[in-house]
Structures are given as structure tokens and as C-alpha cells.
Amino acid sequence: MSTNQLRLPIALAALGVLTILFGSWDTWWHLMRKTETFWALPHVLGYATVFASAILAVGAVWRGVKRYGAPQDVPHIRPLALAAIGAALQAVALLLDMGIHLFNEFDVSLWTPPHLLLAFGGVLAMLGTGELFYSLTDGQGRGRWLYLVGYGLSIAYLQSALTEYDIANWWAWQARWKGFTMYYAVLLCPLLAYTVIASTKKLQQPTGTVLLSVPLLLKFVLFGAWSLTPIPLYVPLLLILAGILFDLFYQTYRHTSKMAIDIAILGLALGLVAAIVWQHPFDASLEDVLFALVTCVLIGMFTAWVVDSLDGSEEDEGEEEEEDWEHAT
């Protein structure tokens, strides 16, 4: 598989990284109390990358359908469609956000519907991008790593939607997270569990540490950049702890227990909750910690079932996709 054939997912992943970076810049822009409009530089740059992603992904689907006649005949259509739907949702968020600015002028919250749609669309786009890497390379060679990078970027996107966690002081914490400390684990858990379990099953090796090092690396870059300004970030959330414990538990039990994934899910939940208890500025009661732990384990178990169901439906289709991807896109 040549780099040419991977250029679409590489472009989508690069645009995803840029959107996260510009989004962080926009958050910083708010905190510096600079002029705030839809057309503020970081805001408009962020949406420009979103717009470019949507054009690329939807354009690739459109060209594929035009060439092959029907979506089912387009090579790698399933992950490509997922990336395109995510990017298209982000484009819809762009229009809605423009409306919010038009009527409201001030960008009141990171948790407005358009901002959430932007982040969640980005999660889908990066999941699709990761799966496109896997599909194009059959999960071989560098395709394995690129697949994990795509999945890792989806986690970085979700973290961006919850970015208040990282802000040092006088911002969202009081109103948003006080009393809800451990919900942070619950919000992150479904995506964490899905990406780690699905990739571990697909690659037949524990992937948690590598996968979660992607958002960690990105967060450290942001941490370094913010640290040079008057508004610092706290040390990035060490979510990687969840990945390390998942891998440790899975590796220990994979050859001896049929419940290796379930045990590893317990490790993931323990790591996630421990990272938040350790780093979150608000205290959490024992009840809250137990609530988060039990909820994360249950979400993880449910997610493992979902991953099994998705694997089953993909095997049923049993399609061979040997067409020339380069011509298709």
C-alpha cells in the first residue's frame, strides 16, 4: 500500500489534528478576553479545517458512487461513509454555530449544541479515518499504527469537548464540574472502551497504551504552548493510565481466561477513575468514586457486546474489496 493510496485518511487525520489545535487556540482566545465573533482568527481557522474535511470526505464518497454506480460497490465504503458522515455533521455544526453567533453574538459556552455536534462529528470522522487506514492496509504494517492514531484522535476530540477540565482557574469549573467530578469518567468511558476493545480484538494484541498515548501527546503539545502564555493549563489528564492497566490485565489473562476482555475492562475503569481522582481539582466522595467505577465497568461490558455485534455483522457481509482504491477516490 503506497502513501498515495493512504493520502485521503492522512489528510483527514491531519485536518483533525489542526481542528483540535485551532479549537484549543479559540478556547485560549476566550480566556484572554479577546474580541469574540464567529470570524475571530482561531474560530474561523478551526471551521476552515472542518469545512475542508467535509469537502474531502463527502467528495470522496460522491466520486466513488459516481464511478461505481452504487455505494455498495465503492471500495472501503463503510469506513469512508463513517468519516464522511462525521465530517458532514461538523459542517452542519458550522452553520448552526454561525446562527448562534448571529443571534447571540457572544459564544456563550463550549457546551452549546453546535460545539457538541462539532466535537461528536469529529469523533465519528476520526473513528472512520482510523477504520479507513485499517481497511486500506488490511491491518498490516504501518496500517496498524495509523489505525490506532485515527482512534486515538477520536479520543482527543472528545477530550476537547470536555476541555474545561484542563483550565487552571476562574473559568468553568465552579459552575460545571463541582458536584459532577466523577461524571468525567462516565463521559469518556464509552469511547475509551470502544476504541480500546475494538482495536485489541482486531489487531489481536493489547492496544490501550499506544492508543491513549495519541491524545496524551497532543495534550502535552497544547500544555507546552499554553504554558508560554499568561493562562496555563493543568498537567494533561493521564488517561494513559487506563490504557496501561487494560493492557496489563489483558496480557496477563488472554491465554488463561475466556474473560480476559472483561477483566481488562475492569483495569480500564480502574485506570480511568484513578486518573481523575488523582488529578481532578475537586474532591470526590467515596460514593461518587464507586458510582463512576461501577458505571464504567457496566459501560465497558456493554461496549464489548456492541463490538462483538458489529464484528458479527461485518463477517456476515463477507465482501472482498479488491478494487483499485486510488482510482476510486
Add this chain to the structure above:
Amino acid sequence: MRHKGLWLLGLLTLWTAVPDVALADGDIVEYVGKEKDIHPMLILAEFLLVAWGGYKLSTWFAGLGRKK
């Protein structure tokens, strides 16, 4: 089942178009200290809906044109 999914997606789109329903205040200086805020579980619900809808929609689209 597919129709139910599309209905849910439609409702979600409507919901995201109505800021008053889900508007979170509290994350700018002027709002610090206000009690009113969106509950995190609502964020989780929207995330799960978008993720589920996106996967369903992509699977449906990828099967278009398939002979039964």
C-alpha cells in the same frame, strides 16, 4: 428499526437546533458561580445518539444497491 433510527436522528437534529433546550451557562467569567448548568448525562446521551446514529447511517449507506 431503521425508521426508528431515522426518527431519532431527526429529533436529535431538531434538538441541536434549539439552543435554549441545552444551553450550558457557567463557563465564562460572568457566569462563574451560577448553579444552573447542563447535566453531564445529557451530554453523554447526545454523544451516544450521535455515535449510534453515525454508525447505523454509514452501515445503511454502505449497503445501498445490494441485491436481497
